[in-house]
Amino acid sequence: MTTIEAPTTGRYRIEPSETTISFATRHFFGLAPVRGTFALREGVVHVAEPVAASMVRVTVDAxxxxxxxxxxxxxxxxxxxxxxxxxxxITFVANGVADGQVARGTLTVRGRTEPLDVRIDEVRAFGDRLHIRASAEVDRYAWGITAMKGMTGRRLRFTLSAVATRDLGEA
Structure with missing residues (x-):
């Protein structure tokens, strides 16, 4: 179930210490699950009016x-x-939100930029803080990462759980 609460417009800084980027894939010819994480270096969300004009920029530490x-x-x-x-x-940049639920943007990995839609599963506002859950599926072949075909999963399912704090100087 998707829960989207309309947050106050403005700039929000994503808190790296309160953010988890996890993924799941399969390896060994699809027989064994692999789970792991990436660390967020920095991120920002600009909530606009209308929400469709909002933007997101996230940098992940490979x-x-x-x-x-x-x-x-x-x-x-x-x-x-x-x-x-x-x-x-690894960067994700979205300059718009479709239907209030999909951040349409680009993902850059190893210097290669390709389109990526990120589904916004939840946004909850708590005063000047947002809790955001989002998900995406990435086909690593689209970014030219094709080593160990068959042995290593081609698709990775990502889940982001983030807390962002409103920058009151940008109100």
Whole structure:
């Protein structure tokens, strides 16, 4: 069930310490589940009137990819997959919200930018703070990340749980 509460217009800073970006995929020819997280470096939400004109910008730290399996994590951060040493930032930018529920934007991974729709599953306002839940499915092949076809999941399902604080200086 989607719960969207209309927040107060303005600029909100997403709190990295109160944000979780988790993912699920499969590996070993689709037989075994893999779950993990990415760390948010920074993010901002501009709530506009009308809401359709709102924007989001998020930067994720590719170097902080974590599944709890050191060998796999080092491999994914390597040039074979994320190339995190050369391209440490993964960015999502959306300059509009369709039907109040889909942030239409672009995702940049390893310097390659492709369209991505992020479904807004929940927005709850608590004074000057927002709690946001969103989700997306990413086909890594669209970003040219094709190593280990068959052995490693092609699609990743992402879930974002974030808290954002309104910048009162931008009211």
């Amino acid at each position: 170097r902080r990819f974590d599944t709890g399996h050191t060998v796999r994590d080092d491999n994914v951060r390597s040039p074979r997959f994320l190339d995190a040493a050369r391209c440490p930032d």
